[in-house]
Amino acid sequence: MGNILSVLIENSDMRICEIAKSGAAITVKNAFQVELPSGTVDDGVIVDVEAVAKVLYAALKNNNIKRGKIAFVITSRKIANKEVTLPYVKNEAKIEEMIKANIEDYFPMNNLEDYIIRQTVLETVENAEGKNNNILVTAVQKQMVEEYYRLASMLKMPVETVDYYNNSLYQLLRKQLTQGVVLAIQMDENATMVSIMRDKVQLFKRSIPYGKQTIIRNLAEFKSIDEEEAEAILSDPRKLDLELTPEEYSEVIRDFSSSVTRMAEFHTSRNPGTVIEQIRLMGTGINLIGFTEILGKELGLEVVTIKELNGVKIAKKNLHGLNYELLADYLPLLGSMMQSLNLKAGEQKKGTDWHRIAYLLIAVALLANAAMAGFFIWQYFTMKEVKANLETQIAAEEPAEAVYNAYNNAQSDYTQIKEYYDSTKNSNEMLYTMILDLEEVMPESVGITNLTAENGAVDITGVAGGKSALSKFVIELKKLSYVSNVRVENVADTYDEFGNSTSAFNLNLQLNFPEENSEEVTEEENTEQSTGEDSES
The missing domain is CATH 3.30.1360.100 (General secretion pathway protein M, EpsM)
Incomplete structure (x- = not known):
């Protein structure tokens, strides 16, 4: 496979990696960042596709990168996730069928047809009740994904894949942690993913709103200095020793370490048998001088950084002097090259053949609807005639036993239908x-x-x-x-x-699911009160 451009577009900038992929291994040839004009992107949604295309085109030209395939990683709070447990099935197609059958229970929205649904098997669990799959289901708006495809079309670059930020980090993490129960901290610029992994299985995951820039801002506020000076202190061992004591450093990262501690305690309280054996740090945090030592003291366990990445190499010749420390800023762009959710815009649209099939399906559906409508109309008039005949017989003979039996049958039907209805209710x-x-x-x-x-x-x-x-x-x-x-x-x-x-x-x-008859009771009470007031007046 040739070169692939992996791109993460955020509100104010783009992170870009030029990657060569061979089998399961990837080689990073270049990595750099460019700023975006204000207002062009809003929480993962490309607002001005043309403006973003111009910036990206100029970035490729300035960095001597030939246009080939392109991959996107999307980060947005509008992307929904749901962890579910389903009976164990090995076949991926069967799992997808089970997810589709229950999708409205996972995401109770009335426009699910506007979303792309993907699932990732996190873990297979076997207990006394049987064998189950723990699955992460992700829902992404089609319109959001379509804008990325439109951007690729403007650049005349075929799309290799479109992935979700969390999945990309998860796939990269699985390559790095293979044994033991590990608390994994994946720090980015303004957020951090905290995961608890057992071997290659993710037991727990939460995102906290603290990243590298948060630590820098905290130090700047603590020392009453600007952020550039604070970053310089955390990048130079000599300045760090002169400007910041270990106790002050602990105070600067206290919010971050407390959040990580709470996440770990929350998981272990729900899973008493889980004992965290190691703490591993990936991402931008590895470049903060002294951070791992202070964080380890706060968490009560040694923090080991992951710099060299399994399955990821850096090209010997690259444009920006790239190394693993610099690559830490680009981790979200790497996992999508390993195993992507492969979000596709208009994934059912595959040219003329698809349109013919679609028209045929629509025609069949219309005929089926017409036949069904005819059946119900015939059934309606047939039952209407049966009803009229029964009413004539009852009026003529009025047998008590027939009336009693009809009542019992109606009561039985009502009870059965109510049981079916009650079984569909969910808070x-x-x-x-x-x-x-x-x-x-x-x-x-x-x-x-x-x-x-x-x-x-x-x-x-x-x-x-x-x-x-x-x-x-x-x-x-x-x-x-x-x-x-x-x-x-x-x-x-x-x-x-x-x-x-x-x-x-x-x-x-x-x-809480509201009581079914609450509105009816209220209406009856209101009617009684209204009648009473009229009588008094």
């Missing part, structure tokens, strides 16, 4: 309602970074503009009639140079 059905309500009641200074739901239990991770905003958010949640047991599990505060606070939080709540 997660209220998740979509809650999301709509959040758009109305959530304070502007509150942002949700991760939301998961299982059987009505919702776990929310986010950032608020201080505890006051967080308290208001909690109050608004409690006002929702179908929400109960709202609990804030963790709050971590950070302060900017003006004393303004930002609170990273984790809270959970319970969604």
